Amino acid sequence: MNLYTWKTEAAAKQAFEAAKRGDYETVVRLIDHSFNTEDCDEEGNSLLHYAAVGKNQKLVKYLVERCRMDPTWANQSMCTPYDLAEGTPLEEYFKGVCGFSREECYRNPVLRGMHPDPSIVRVGEDYYMVNSSFLFFPCIPISHSRDLIHWETIGYGITDEKWAEEHLGKLEGGRGFWAPDISCHNGRFYICATLRNNDDAAFIQTQMVTSSHNPAGPYETPVIHNVLGIDPSIFTDDDGKRYMLINRGARIMEISEDGKELLSLPELIWYGHSGHAPEGPHLIKKDGYYYCFLAEGGTGKGHMITVARSENLYGPYVNCPYNPIMHQWDEMGAIQCCGHGKPVETPDGRWFMVYLCSRFIDGTYGMLGRETCLDEITWTADGWPVVNGRKGPSYMAPLPFPYESGKPASCKAGDGWLSPRTRDSSRVRTEKDGTLWIRGDGLDLCCRECSSLLVKFQPDFCYRAEFEMWIPDEEKEEYTSDGGVTLYYDENTYIKFGVTKNEVFVSEYVDNAYVRTESKEYSFEGRVLFRVETDGLNRTFLLNNKILWRWTDVTSICSEGLIKGKRFTGAAYGVYVNGSNLLCWRQHGKI
The missing domain is CATH 2.115.10.20 (Glycosyl hydrolase domain; family 43)
Structure with a gap:
């Protein structure tokens, strides 16, 4: 797909509006004389997306069967025409075209958030x-x-x-x-x-x-x-x-x-x-x-x-x-940068390829780092492997095997919390009840030696991270640290949303300096609830369920946020202590 240009914008917008109305004759006339079916809007919606909203089955069949438009092609929000047809007669039609139901398919990436080089x-x-x-x-x-x-x-x-x-x-x-x-x-x-x-x-x-x-x-x-x-x-x-x-x-x-x-x-x-x-x-x-x-x-x-x-x-x-x-x-595909793959054969003789990919905000910011996709390999008559028929990455594809929903794949290892470089178990520990304990080492997050933080990688462009933080009773009188939630990329770019004894603040660090800080007076008495809501490049910071700040265009917490060294990872979130106190956290809700 291609984003319409100034030359094709008028015809594209007419076609999109007509398809949304279910106006078969107008859409066909525009296709015959001026509209290119490869054109999409700024959000990556194809003409078939609009037609699925319009629910005119005759028009949808025309676009699929005559114009060869793909019901599984995803817009920038990973939504397909097939998804938009949910609960309508079009859903059954798309099932016949695609050969699988929405319940019988998987969606790429299969491992989201930072999972590069599979x-x-x-x-x-x-x-x-x-x-x-x-x-x-x-x-x-x-x-x-x-x-x-x-x-x-x-x-x-x-x-x-x-x-x-x-x-x-x-x-x-x-x-x-x-x-x-x-x-x-x-x-x-x-x-x-x-x-x-x-x-x-x-x-x-x-x-x-x-x-x-x-x-x-x-x-x-x-x-x-x-x-x-x-x-x-x-x-x-x-x-x-x-x-x-x-x-x-x-x-x-x-x-x-x-x-x-x-x-x-x-x-x-x-x-x-x-x-x-x-x-x-x-x-x-x-x-x-x-x-x-x-x-x-x-x-x-x-x-x-x-x-x-x-x-x-x-x-x-x-x-x-x-x-x-x-x-x-x-170029308008929601999944980009597909490569670095390894094949695997299934017990029944089929082959699949796992490979890395990237997704971008505004076509520029790969906040999540590189993720893992999966597609089937077929072998040509002359003995060559091709992945997904050389069509590029799939957005929806039939499940390789029936999924047994009540049967876990395996036992999880630990709790998923990570530390930069190493972990000092005398200062950092995690409990089976989900509690995180960190004794600060007196170092800020910009120091490579800092070990007083725990992070996980951001799972998607929109998510919410919520943590309750408290000080053990014996530490309250001597509290001299700042501690709280961090949005972390590496020691060169991160955000701290924390409390001291007398204030709450949010501060962004980029390339050797804190470049912006906002703060309010606050009396920290030993227990507080942090929440950070992420919507693309926008971050909202809440304390005890009250919105304190909204930041837009936060571009530093991604690979493209700074040109320095090797920035190959992805955005993470977690908790930290800057000081020498012992602090405790428990994560709330689902990410």
Whole structure:
């Protein structure tokens, strides 16, 4: 779809209004003479969205069957014409066209909020996935599913606080663990990832390997290989030999069975389809061919997945004639930046691809960071894989497997709270009843050494975070801290909404300075209720259910909010203490 231009605006608005009225003759006349069916409005609504509101089935059928408009194409709010038809006769028509009901489908992204760089492996009927964690601890979340759609975090690749402090403690925001891969060999699970260090390190890129008999862990103390490159993955050939792949393009080196030793130097086997930023290599073997998958085009809107194949591990590899096999072709699509994928085969012989994507506010602000999508792979008659028929990401697609609503995917690991770099258990703890306890370390959130905060990643563009905060009775007389809720990206950009003994305030920190602060007198007597409501770029701050401030165009808490270093994560929310007091929180309601 394309946003209408000044040349096409008049015809587009006429067509949209006519479709909304259900005026079949006017819409058909405009299509015949002046309206382009690829045009959409500023919110991404297509002509079919308006027609679904108008409920003229003859018009809807004309647009779908004659103009080939898609009932599952989503606007910027992820709403489709199929959704707008709910409860009308059109819903049954769309069910016949799409081949699935609204209850029998899933929607991308399948993992929302920051879940970048997915890697997946299947063992029996169980699927395991890892995503990048960057500087956040515990590191490298491991998720489990039985149906590829409903996922639960069951563990983490790194949970040793001291090890994390040693390796992550001095790193700048956005560094840490990039693009992990999970694989299984002889009943043991292997996770590898790039440990991206600061630019002044002896090795700015190193490769980490760890393993466990249990997919949820605990995992062994990682081994670090000082090999430059990013996005490692492990491939085991039919003869049992094991290899690690890293970028640029796909470079391959033989490794020991346990992954702790490198047995050869990296050797390039395929540089990619486009030649632009080839990374994220993965290998599979199928029907006598080695298939090499890459992420190309950079991580912006040029991102894509490509593939090549060879009958020999070291090549030469033949470029797929259908490349890129996944790319968002539509500039107005709500899901963008599709790439960095890994395929997985189901027990019944079907194939699916997990891959990263981004969603944007106003086409600019990727507040949520990169998320995880899923689409089916089909194999062409000449043996090539294509994802979702090369149509780009799906917004609605049939469930891969029937979902058993009463059956959880697995047991959750912990409570989901994360800390930057590491966690000091003597200062921070979480209880089974949901209570969070933090003893301040005297450091503000701009300090890399600060450990007196806990965060989770923002799940969507619109959400509400509500916390009750109190001081234990024995601490009240000596309260000298400020504490409360934080909207957090990294040490360079964040917002604090907190209380001192005598005031309540909200303050925004951007690039070495607090750039705006508002405050009111307030007598904090030991217990208070914070609420922050987020609607896109707008934030509303409430104390004890009273609105204190509304901020619009808050752009700092996202990747695009500051040009500095490596800003690859996403917006988070949580709680903090700045001072030395002990404070307690309990989260209220659903996010």
